[in-house]
Amino acid sequence: IKVAEKHYEKDQESKTSFTAEPLSEIHFGQNYTDSSVSKVFLNGLIYIGLIILALATLNFINLETAQAISRAKEVGIRKTLGGRRVELILQFLTETYLLVILATGVGLVLVEFLRTLFISYLPDGFAMDFFAIQNVVFYLVFPILLSIVSGIYPSMILSGYDPQRALKGEKLAHQGFSFGVFLRKNLTVLQFSSSIAFIILVLVLNYQIRFVSSQPLGFDKGAIMYSSLPFMSDPDKMVQLQDRLNLNSAVKGSSLSGSLVSSTSLWTSDSYIPVDTTEKQVYVQVMNVDSAFISVNGIPLLAGKSQLIQTDEILVNKNFLKEAGITDPEEGLNLEIRFGGGQKKIVGVFDNFHSRTLREEIQPMIMTTNPKFFQSVTVKLASGQNLAAAKQELETIYKSIYPYETAEFKFLDEQIAQFYAEDLRIRNVLGAACVLAILISIMGLFALSSHTIAQRSKEISIRKVLGASLAQILGLISKEYFLLVGVSFLLAVFPAYYFLRDWLDGFEYRVEMPYFLFVLSGLGVMLICLLIVGLHSYIAAQTNPAKVLKDE
Template sequence: MYMNYLKIAWRNLKGSKLFSVINILGLSIGIAVTIVLLLYIHAELSFDKMYTNQDRIHRVLLHTEDGVAKEIWTGIPSALSPALQNEIPEIEYASRLLKHDYGGNAAIIKANQKHFSEQKLYWADAALFKIFDIEFIVGQSTTILNDPNTVVLSESTAQKYFGNDNPLGKLITLNNSEQLEVKGVFKDFPSNSSLSCDIIVSFTSLQYHLNPSWGNASFETYCLLKPNTFVDDIQQSIQQIVDKNIPKDEQWYSFTLQPLERVHLYSASYKDNYSSKIGDINEIQNLSFLAILILLIACINYMNLITAHSQKKAKDIGVNKTLGATSRTLIFRFYVETALLTCIAMIIGIVFTIVMLPFFNTVFQSTLDIAMLGNVYFIFGMIVIWLIVTLIAGSYPAIFLSKASTGMMLKPSFRMGKNTILVRKGLVILQFAASAVLIVSVIIMHKQLQFMQNKELGFDPENVVAIPITAIQTPQKQHTLVKAFESLATISHVTKAQGFPSVDVSGNSLSRTQDFATYIDIRSNAVDPNFVDVLKLNMLEGKRLSENKQDADTIKEMVLNAKAVKQLGYDIKEVVGKKVYMNNRIFYVVGVVNDFNFSSLHIPIGAYAFHNGTRESKRYLLVRTTGSNVSSSIQQLEATFKKIAPDAIFEFEFLNKRLQNLYTYEQKIAQIYVMFCGLAILIACLGLFGLAAFTAEQRTKEIGIRKVLGASVTRITQMLSLDFVKLVLIAIIIAFPIAILIMNNWLEKFAYKTDIGLHVFLSAGFMILTIALITISSHAIKAAMQNPVKSLKTE
């Protein structure tokens, strides 16, 4: 019996080639999209699962409590980590991580007489290797990093530095100053690890080890809890440690523990993340919804087309019922036919996935592995998807056709009832409403990205080049380099700076009074006076920092932004000349600049200060070129740099490119939406194409009579298209409020956002109607131009 059902199903598929091709193509595209999205989601959810004790590993988070800005930081003071391990019995191990230059500049490494630039150099406590499963190829993890000036390298880094030679005991030089002895080589971190280091230097090499501070919150800290430990109890113990070391009125932060499993997907809004692999659980939920939506659109295609096609099957079903076939038997038969079609679509969909995956990885900079398709869980998942698609796609047609009256189905004039037509129309509306929501979402995403790229930032990032100078150790050589750059014809201004917009600088407290009775959070940047010209900031009041300020001079100057002046409680006109206090140092406010976006547009503008204090090192040269010949300017800068500092590596970064990189994740997600939105619309159009074909076929005689009575091709085309256009218009009306709700929620994560104007919906509506009309018109015009004599002969 089952083989007979399969034979009948195969014969039906072969007998209706257009129906079969449209359904298989629509389902296979839907399945391929779903597979790719599920692989991407699986990759995001798999982060940090490789560590044996991942359920006991936590990261310490800092919550600011000053009343000015409520933020969560991933960096904490260096003094907390040893206190955790020594004073809280429930914590087995704790380890600090400090990225080179606080996550700013790359480290310059000299090994085998060659120089290398390294972005992933960290200082860490030896306990790091007891918290995480880091496999060593050379060396013993139990004794590594106990001694100062020791280092371990990743396998790929050791190969890069020393080739096939044994690196143990060899020396490398950091930033032309510190010599480090190689004590081990570990396997490269997996691509789905939040922790990713190429070089790990012993924390005992740093001054922070000797003088741990409760103030400088720059250290990511991980701890391993003992089994069966309650996190709430530990957090209370941490607060007791804070109370013991910091007076209540000076506590501007508190701490919580974040499970390792939440580090990747739940840290998008946290400040100072060292990891470049930060995901977003909200986007994962959105992509999951998108996968389900696209699969549902493909299923709706099948349901619509088979109900439209059912008239051709009516006599066959009626005869079967007359011969004793039960509804149950017929339902099973229809499910077999659906299962066969979806099985073929599943196979083609997997082939599409294999073809699509390399392109997806290239465009979206992901590392999805084709080998996952052979995973037992993946195969099981594909079987589940096949069953779900079969049940959903085959449900309505199977029940409708099996329940229809035998007598009615045997009549030559059998037509589907009003309820069936209404359901079919409702499915078309649902399909295009989903497509409309996707189109509006993509337009608004693109509009927001364009808004962020074009927004006035309060400074001019164009033609500004940032050059790291940490490897140039002597101030005299740095000064020589500045003068040499200034003498170049293609360079207009040069300044040394601790950082620049998009690069984090020092976080401090600023107060009007020495007792810090009230204070504000502020970002402070040690710079030379030319910073105003390089960034093209607008001086609102006062003057820039003084030239030739001596390091021994106790009078330090500061230029505030307007936000900082407001938070301090001053008026811009009166603040110049006032004395302010930062880190127990006195500064005199000499000027005020306009507010500018020194961070991403996800957060509002905060308080910012430029100063000429000497405690913070100036890590960059900011160079404004004339813009006349950028490539020539870079070549001249490089040649000058290598002449003056031959032992350092010349690296540069355009400030405008750096700012664009702040939105890399949003750009990638938007690209994913554009790609899969296009495929969803294609699937919907395939269904509409099939429905238009069947509608034209059903109304063949009507069209012939109308033509005989004088109806024009244009009039008949309008008549055939109008019903579908009405459905699309209803779908648009339903979709737009839903799209507004969804995208308003998405835009909430930006402090500065574009407006959702009427033109967005007009553009989306016009686009959807145009696509629908093009899809429908091919069949409508063909039917309208057919010879009426042939139409009237049609049975």
């Protein structure tokens, strides 16, 4: 700030402020759009990765504890032969560590595949240095920590079996409260909560993105191409380029302007509207355009003309007249306002259009003309054109006027689509996380339901002998899973709602919170749950009771 005060000449009529930015943050800044990376998006990837890892860890604990009974005899024999509990714990932790090491190896193989798959999400030139010292340390240390976190509880359960009961093949049925059963059910609840939350997020993000993509923008974005002009180019050369473009048979019309009809560019200023004997200050968005801008971009003209011939002539939008208290566009014509250090006359009124993203409301706007500061050329192509051929012709004309400049014409609709590129990335990443979370949850539920039904196999057989129908048995087994999914839904709704509320609040034009998508997500997970549990229950119900009850 002191440097600015020393070297920057102050202007009494305007205020200029300077802010410092850490060098390490420049890459994430919005002023470097060609190479900037969203820090929010990168952090989101980290958080999603941690969530998936946590779900996988919980699922491993769930599977190991649910299947522990299958190793009960092994534990009983080891203890009978003198094996100590500490040795058993170390054995099971070692087995877990080997699984984690194997998973780490598979993960390293998948890294390059995923890097190629998501290359558009990553900075240019991004590559993994697998043998960097910090990565090697990670390969060695992280599997140990993960093995301890995920393996300690299952190893304690396995090593704690009573040898006598284990060798007799008892199923260790518990009377009253069982911490193991309680833990498995709660881990399953957490897994399904994450799955439901991810599903809700993906559905609502997609719903809002489709909404903003389908909204009328107030101008014609079809078959419009644009290119940048050299900085501070000679106005005569710009007009020469425009004339050459208009002579081409593929071109319906062309326009010169300071910015595109819809972009991230923003020029704002103050204007003063006469009200009785005073003036009303109105904060406006300003666009520097030529006389063809309105017609080339298909912006509806409500009154007056679109040509800006004199420097004191301006065009305004309907929202500007609203600020002036004028409802009829014709009444706004020839109104003189103070703007840009002088008096300006309104010669035309155009309809409101979205000059920026739908995250922002349409501001009062003034269009003025200053050819020295035109920076873009926009071309409206005639109907029925070969777009690739037309693009090449436009670039050839551009090079004939500016032989030392890089000529590249792009489509306006692709530029507008970039407004929501990060939202699409977030949706796609959440979609991938959603699939993983659902798969992990299904595996956890599969283990829990198979363990539960195995524990209740005799009960199912006795009920079948006593005349219970298949529907009654399925209902008996399934009802507790209704409760589990219901609790999961309640746990998922609140964090998903608060995240989506903040995200939707970032859009000036947005859908109302689509609660029906919340319900659909819960019902979808409920259906998956019932299919898995129903399949297990059906198999158990079809088993011959005599085979199950032969020892009774």
